[in-house]
Amino acid sequence: MSVLRNPLIQFYNTLLKVNDFQDYGPNGLQIEGTHEIKKIAFAVSATVESISQAVDFQADALVVHHGLFWSFHGAQPLTGPFAKRIFPLVNNQINLLGYHLPLDAHLTMGNAAEIGKHLHLQNIEPFGNYKGCPTGIQGQLSSQLTAQQLADRLALLLNHPVILASANKSSLIHSIGIITGGANSDWKLASEQGLDGYITGEISEHDWHESQESGIHMFAGGHHATEQFGIQALLKKTQAEFDVECVFFNSQNPA
DSSP, X not given: OOEEHHHHHHHHHHHTTGGGOOOSSOOEEEEOOOSEESEEEEXXXXXXXXXXXXXXXXXXXXXXXXXXXXXXXXXXXXXXXXXXXXXXXXXXXOEEEEOOHHHHHOTTTSHHHHHHHHTTEEEEEEEOOBTTBOOEEEEEEEEEEEHHXXXXXXXXXXXXXXXEEOSOTTSEEEEEEEOOSSOGGGHHHHHHTTOSEEEESOOOHHHHHHHHHTXXXXXXXXXXXXXXXXXXXXXXXXXXXXXXXXXXXXXXXXX
């Protein structure tokens, strides 16, 4: 009941096509731990909370969507909150694996794709463009909903309040683009492609005004809330492929 580290990494890297992306940080192994993996913890983000839970679970690996190393952070000393994340992983020989844009964009088990499944979207296609790569999906609802009905349905799915920027909440929506997390400005791409609505995690003050003034309905359901699905789909895929014990640790994050 175990898998070796390198075959597991190769499985993930191939499945998620990590070499296709120019990301904000490294995808794949971020901290090297034990060679043999019997228990794998999954979480949206590598935080003190999720790492502590992985330690208590006696995990040999922690797989996350948001890892610890980002280009926009630059070089960091191993002090303060960063040290509180790094040292428990190192001291307990826990492998840390992170998959960011590849887990957003995957057409069958990515964050956007999983939301699309819950909304029963049809005619799924890649959507978004970050340095030449899609980062989400687009599709059509099987039956039209008003903007307010879709917002209500999203709030139930995400278990999170949804901010709706709409000039007319009674307007019917058929086509939708989805890029989860912090893709605030990509409502512009949805508008350019003639889509009715755009779903993401975050929204800024100016996007709230500009999106509805441009005639598109924008839905923001929280960064964490919209990105809880892909990592759980990866857990299920892992259980189907390997004889290892897996667990998902959720966290409370209103952002």
